[in-house]
Amino acid sequence: MALITTIHGDMEEVLLEKRVGSEETDTEIINWVEYWYNSELVHRSVHMHLKQGLDVFGETATFS
Amino acid sequence: MASTQAMCSSFKQELLTGTHVIGTDVLKIALYLDAATLGAATTAYSATNEVANSGTYTAGGSTVTFNAPALTGTTAYAGPTSASTVSWTSFTATGFSAALIYNSTKTNKAISVHTFASQSITAGTFTITFPTNAAGTAILNLA
Numbered sequence A: 001m002a003l004i005t006t007i008h009g010d011m012e013e014v015l016l017e018k019r020v021g022s023e024e025t026d027t028e029i030i031n032w033v034e035y036w037y038n039s040e041l042v043h044r045s046v047h048m049h050l051k052q053g054l055d056v057f058g059e060t061a062t063f064s
Numbered sequence B: 001m002a003s004t005q006a007m008c009s010s011f012k013q014e015l016l017t018g019t020h021v022i023g024t025d026v027l028k029i030a031l032y033l034d035a036a037t038l039g040a041a042t043t044a045y046s047a048t049n050e051v052a053n054s055g056t057y058t059a060g061g062s063t064v065t066f067n068a069p070a071l072t073g074t075t076a077y078a079g080p081t082s083a084s085t086v087s088w089t090s091f092t093a094t095g096f097s098a099a100l101i102y103n104s105t106k107t108n109k110a111i112s113v114h115t116f117a118s119q120s121i122t123a124g125t126f127t128i129t130f131p132t133n134a135a136g137t138a139i140l141n142l143a
Helices: B009-016
Strands: A003-006 A010-011 A019-022 A030-038 A038-050 A054-055 B027-033 B070-072 B075-078 B085-101 B111-129 B138-143
Touching: A003 A030, A003 A038, A003 B111, A030 B111, B009 B111, B027 B111
Parallel strands: A038 B111, A054 B138
Antiparallel strands: A003 A010, A019 A030, A030 A038, B027 B085, B070 B075, B075 B138, B085 B111
16 A cells, blocks of 8 residues: 655555646756645645756957 | 856856866855855855755765856857766755855865755755856856
């Protein structure tokens, strides 16, 4: 049986209500998993996938 | 106020002085609360508004291994191996929305600030998967 780490210690997954979801923004994709027990959030995990990093553009001046 | 995504200005100057050896120096990533005000003006790691120690997250965050910088066309880039991850387990934190990458080998000098939608973790795992390590998508790009 699967055990889930919760704020109350390890609990059997079958006792919990599982909710999953995802969100996407310009910069990241987020997938989350929640476990609820008696209407209380007892576990939440998030996996965030960064889409891209940062850019710096270089310039050079001309001689005059 | 919140943090602003940026390559730190001090890092740009330090590139010109040869301070950083990306791919050799030990780089770390730390997480910050919504109240943090990191951005281009950030010069070094600070514990102010960093998420609290919890589970496998400890002050200063975790090491993130960068590949040696590469060049494609006119773009030099550097970052962790494509789709590599860093994660913290048995972790609880509420309302954090920024990560600072910094150089722990060089007196914790700041490199870049990355912002994201505010997150909360409860007795769980927070995983960051890095983007494709290629020109234009890598964590750091100099074009």
